[in-house]
Amino acid sequence: MSRWLWLCMLLFASRVCAQGQLQFDAPWGPHAIGFKVVHLVDSSRSWGDGHDPLTGLSVAAMHERPLQVLVWYPASAAGKPMVYSDYLALLASEDGPVNESAIIPRVIEGQLHGWAGSNPLSGYQAIAAQPVHATSAATPASGSFPLVIYVPSDSNAAFEDDVLCEYVASHGLGKAH
Known part of the structure; x- marks a missing residue:
């Protein structure tokens, strides 16, 4: 069975590479898509090794683990337009809110250089x-919608499947049609 799976993955990857990018x-x-970031902490777990992950400078170890939660939601009207670099900027705040605004462009540029090689x-x-389809500061749609929780794969960015999350939110997060 695993040989069959590897063959399917190889064929899919070769088709995507041949196209240059996957088309969705x-x-x-019917819904506009809202997006927001919520920073939470898990007080049951400590975090960090005494060094800032972005600057490498010594810092006191945090007594609570930071959690970056990304929320895509059905909106009644679009908010402020976003571009893909807005998602890339989230890499800077994975370990908590960023207080130094100059870090964000450096993180985006570093990610682009990492991809470009x-x-x-x-x-x-x-x-x-x-x-992107999502907009920030959008007014949530009225009504109740199911909550869909998505967790990215190990050591990947929380926005790794942004198109999927935007798509689900545009349909009302699982609302039957």
């Missing part, structure tokens, strides 16, 4: 500038 063409739902950076900068 499922129909979007020896390839020209301009293609990745173009991706970072592309609009």
Whole structure:
């Protein structure tokens, strides 16, 4: 069975690579999509090794583990437009809110350079500038909707499946049609 799975994955990957990028063409739902970030803490777990993960400077170990929670929700009207680099900026605040605004552009640029490797950076900068479907500060749609909890894979960014989360929110988070 595992050989069959590997063959399917290889065929899928070769098709995606041949296209240059995966195209998402499922129909979007009737709702505008809102997005917000909520920073929480887990007081049952300590966090950190005494060094700031972004700057490397010595800091006191935190007594609570920070949790970055991303919320996509059905909205009654769109809010402030977002681009993909708004998602990349979230990498800077995975371990808590960022107090130094100069860190965010450095984190975005570092991620783009990491993806680009020896390839020209301009293609990745173009991706970072592309609009996304979600908008910030959007007014939530009235009504009650099911809560969908999505957890990214190990050591990946919370927004790794942003298109899926936007798509589900556009349909009212699982609301039957």
